Amino acid sequence: MSIQESDLMQKLISLCKRRGFVFQSSEIYGGLKSCYDYGPLGIELKRNIMNEWWRSMVHERENIVGLDASIIMHPQVWQSSGHLSSFSDPLVDCLLCKERFRADKAPVVEVGSEVTYTDPKNKKKELKGVAERSYVCPVCGSPELSAERNFNLMFKSFMGSVDPMSQVADKLAGKSHNAQEIREVMEEELAKSTVYLRPETAQAMFVQFNNIQQSLSLKVPFGIAQMGKSFRNEVTVEHFIFRSCEFEQMEMEFFCEPGTQAKWLDYWKEERVNWYKSYANYPEKFTLRQHDDDELAHYADNCYDIEYEYPWGWDELEGVASRTDYDLKKHSEGSGTKLTYFDQQATNPETGKPGWRYTPFVIEPAAGATRATLVYLLDAYCEEKGVDAKGKEKSRVVLKLHPRLAPIKTAVLPLVKKDGMPEIARSIVDKFYKAGVMAKYDENTSIGKRYARHDEIGTPYCLTVDKQTLEDGTITIRDRDTTEQKRISVEDALSEVQARLQ
C-alpha cells in the first residue's frame, strides 16, 4: 500500500462525505468556516474513541472520576485562569508588507526616533520614517502600522433575555460621541451580561475540586476526567477537522503531591502514547516531543506533546502538561475559597510535624477527540490493489479501523433476497441489537458490493446467510482485512463477534 500523502487527505475527505462520516456544516448555505458535522458513521467512530478513552481513564481506574460541567461558566473563571488577559494580546498589521504580529513581541524602538526600513516592493530601496510607537514591523521594519486590535480568543455571548445592545443604544442616543467614548459605553454595558464559551474543559475540574474531592472522599493522588466541546477563535483554521474553532476535548486533571509531579508526568505521557498506539495500524506514527522552555504555556513547568505524523508532517494530537499548582492557586485567590488538600498521614516538610495541608500539583493529559478521530481515519485508510472476479485490475478501499473503534461491528447479509435467507439474517441481527453490539442488516445489490462497501466504512466482520445455512444452521464470518471466511453456527455468531471485540 502506498498512497501519495498529498492525495490522502483529499481521498479521506471525499470518503467521509460519501459514506456519511463528516459533512461540512450548513453546507446548503455555502458552509461555515472550520465547522463540520459528524454524520451517522462519524458520530459512531468519534463516540467509540471517546468511550474507549473514558473506559481506560475512568472506569478502569480506582482513583479517577468523571465530570460533565456546564460549557458556560462564571466569567470570573476566565479572569482567574488567565484566559482573559493573556489571550487578548494586541495584534497589529503592517500597512506596508501586510505582516500581522503581536505588538509585545515586535522590535522595540524609541518613540519619535528616525527609523530606516526596506520597501517590500523594491528590496533595494531604503525608506525613512519617524516611529510613532515604541515598536516597528518585525519583518520590514516599517513604522506604518494599523491600530492595535485585541485578539479575541474566546467566543463571547450574552446571558439574559434583554439584548444588551438596547442598553448601549439607550445610553448613546441623542449625543455625539467619538470612537473611544462609544467603545467605553459598549464595554461597560456589555460586560454586565457577557459570558464565554469555554476554551478548554479543564477549568471546571479545578473550580469543582473541593466538591468532587469531598463528596467522594478522594485521596491524593486522584484525577478528574471530562469530555466535551470547547471553543476558540483560532488565528488559523486548517486541515479539515484538525484545527477548528469548535472542537471536542478529552481532558484529565491528575492531582498529586507537590514534588511528585515529574514522576507522574512521566507516567502519564507513557500511558497516553501507548493508548494511542494500541488502536493503531502504524504505531510508529505516534511520538512524544518535549516542549522547549520558550514553548511552555504560562501555567506549565514541563510539557510533552503526543504528535502524529499527519500527511502534512508531525503535528500535535495531545498535550501532557505539568500545570504545577497554578490553576488551583489562581482560583483560590480569585474566589477566596481554599482549594487545598489535607493529608493526615503525610509529614509537613516545613515543620517536620505530622499532617500536611498543601495545594496539589496537576498533571494534565489533554487530548483532542476530534483530532483523534482524524488520526484514526488517516491511520486506517488503505487502498489494496487486486483483481476482480473477471481478472480485471481494481483497487479495494479498506478502513482498517480497530474493531472497537469501527462504527459498525458486524454486517449481517443474506446471500440472496429469497429462500428465507432475509428472515434468518434479520433474526441474527436482532440478537446483536439486544446485546448492544452495533450491527446492520444489509440486503442491497450483490454480495460483492456489500462486502466492498463495508470494507470502505471499516466494518470488521460480515456474517453471511447462504444456502448451506438452510441445511445445517451455519453461516460464514468474513474478516475485513484478510477477506477470509470461516463457517460458524448461527448460535455462536454473537459470542464469536463479542470474543473478537475483546
Place this chain on the structure above:
RNA sequence: GCGGGUGUAGCUCAGUGGUAGAGCGUCACGUUGCCAUCGUGAAUGUCGUGAGUUCGACUCUCAUCACCCGCUCCA
C-alpha cells in the same frame, strides 16, 4: 492575515459566449448466486453565492463565501 489553486449530478471530473455531459454511485425490473455480476430502464444540477458587461454568461469582469496547498500566526 498574505500568496497560489479550486468550486459543474451523491463522488471523481470533462465542457462551450447561445439555458450542460461522462464514468462511478443511486433506484426499478429481470438475471446471477461469495468478493464492486450482466442486461434493460429511470431519477438527480440554484454550473458555490451576489452583482456587472452582453441581445444572451456555466463560460468574461468584480465582489463575496467555502475548501485545498504554501507561508505567517498560534496559550
